[in-house]
Amino acid sequence: MSDKITKQDLISFEKEIAEIFGAGKIKAPVHLRAGREDALIKIFEEKKIGDNDYVFGYWDSHELALLKGVPRQDLKQAICDGKSISLCFPKQKVLCSGIVGSLMGTAVGAAWALKNKKEKGHVYIFCGDMSAETGIFHESVKYATNFELPVTFIVCDNGVSVMTDTRETWGSQEPWFKDTKFEKKIIYFKYENEYPHSGLGRLIKF
Template sequence: MKQRHSPLPLIRDMVRDMVRIRCVEEELATVYREEQEMRTPVHFSIGQEATAVGVCAALRRTDVIYSGHRCHAQFLAKGGDLLGMVAELHGRENGCSAGRGGSVHLADQAAGFGASSAILGEMISVATGAAWAFARRGESRVAVTFFGDGASEEGVFHESLNFAAVHRLPVVFVCENNQYSLSSPLTARQPSAGSISGRARGYGIPARRLDGNDVGAVFEAAREAVADCRDGKGPWFLEFDTYRWREHVGPDWDYDVSPRSKNEIDSWIARCPIRRAVDFLSTSDSDIEADVSDWERTFRAEVHEAVAEARASPFPAVEHLLAGTYES
C-alpha cells in the first residue's frame, strides 16, 4: 500500500470498520449454513470491504446511500443497525424492513442508508432522483449509489448518468467492479475497448478507476468526489476494481460450480484489503496487529448476540403481513 495523504488515525478507524464487516459476514455465513433459519438469499461482500468503508468515511450522516443486492457492507459502513440487519435476515418483526424484505432490501433512514434492491440497476435511478431533490431544495447533501459491473449494462445506468450530467446533480456513482456478473466474467460481456468509467466520461462526468482494495485510495477519491458534489460541481463517477471471495449468492465457495478457479480466487485473497491496510499501518503502529485480534473477538461476539436476539424475536403477525403494501 502506497503512502497517501489520509491521516493514520483515519486509516486505523477504517481498518476497524472493515474488520467489523468481515467478522459480521463470516459469522453470518457460518450461521446461515448451520442453523437453516435464515431463508432469504444472501449476497456477501467478503473481500470487497474497502469500497464501502472508504466511500462512507467521506460522507456525512445526512448524506444518503443506495445499494443493490450485495448491500451488507454499505449498510454497516454507513452506520446501519446491526440487529436490524440480522433480524431482517431472520424475517423477524424487528428487522430493519420489518421482516418483509430480507437480505437484499435493507434500509435505515436514520443512518442515511436509503434503500437497497435486488432489481439490477434500480437504485442508480433512485439515487439520481434523491440528488435532484437535494439540488432543487438547496440542501448540502450528497446521494451515493453502489452497483456492480453488471448494472452498467442496464439502460437505467445510461439514462441516470445523462440526467445527472445535464442537471449537475450531487450524486456519486460508485461501481464496484468485481469482474463478474453472477458467473459471467466481464470479458465475456463487454467489449475490450474502453471501460465502464470511460463510458461515464462520455457524458462529461469526471471519472476515476482505482484499486478498490486500497481503502486509503478509495477514501481520497471519494472525498474529492463528495466535496465537488457538495459544492455544486457534481456528478462524479468512481470505478473500483475489487473481488468477492464467496459465491454470487450463498455462504459457500464456488470453485466447482463457476468459471472462477481456486487459483484466481486465491490471487485476490492475497490482495485482501484488510491485510494490506494493516501492513501499511504496522510500520508506524506497533499495536495494530493486537488491536485487530481484539476487534475480531469483540465483533464476532457482537454478531452472535445479535443472532441470538433475532432468533428470540417474533415473526410479523399474520394479520399485519400486508402492512405497507399498495391496495387497489
C-alpha cells in the same frame, strides 16, 4: 458514518451471517461480500459520508449499511428476517433493492430533490460492474452529469455478473465510461469477491 467500523468489523459480520445462513436459519437469499472492505472504507472516509447523505445499494449491501451507521444488531435482525437483498433503513438513509437497474432513477431523483430544495447531503449509489452496463445506468449518469446533481455512482467491479464474465460481454477490458466526461460522477474499483455471488455455493437445507 460510524467511525467505529473497521475492516475486521465488516469481515466478521459477513462471517457471522455466513454461519447463520449455513445453518439454514435464514430462509431467504443472502449475498455475502469479502475483498472490498478497504475500498469501501476509503470511499466512506474520503467522501465523509454522513447523516445528511443517502446510500443506495443492491442485493449485496450489508457492508454499506454498517458503514452508514446501521447498528450491527439491527442489520443482523433484518437479514435474519429475510431482508438481506432489500435492506431499507430510512433513519440512516440506506435504501436497497434486489432488482438489477432499479434505484438508479430513484437515486438521481433524490439528488434532484436535494439540489432543488437546497438541502444538505449527497447521494451515493453503489452497484456492480454489470449493473453499470444497463441502459438505466447510462441514462442516470448522463442526467446527473448534465444537471450537475449531487449524486455519485460507485461501481464495484468483481469481473462477473453472477457467473458471466463481464469483460467478455463488454467486449472491452475497460468500462464504457472510462475517459469520458461522465467519469467525474463515478468512482470505480476492482475487487475479487471471496464468496460466491449468492449464498455459500452449497445446498442449504431448511
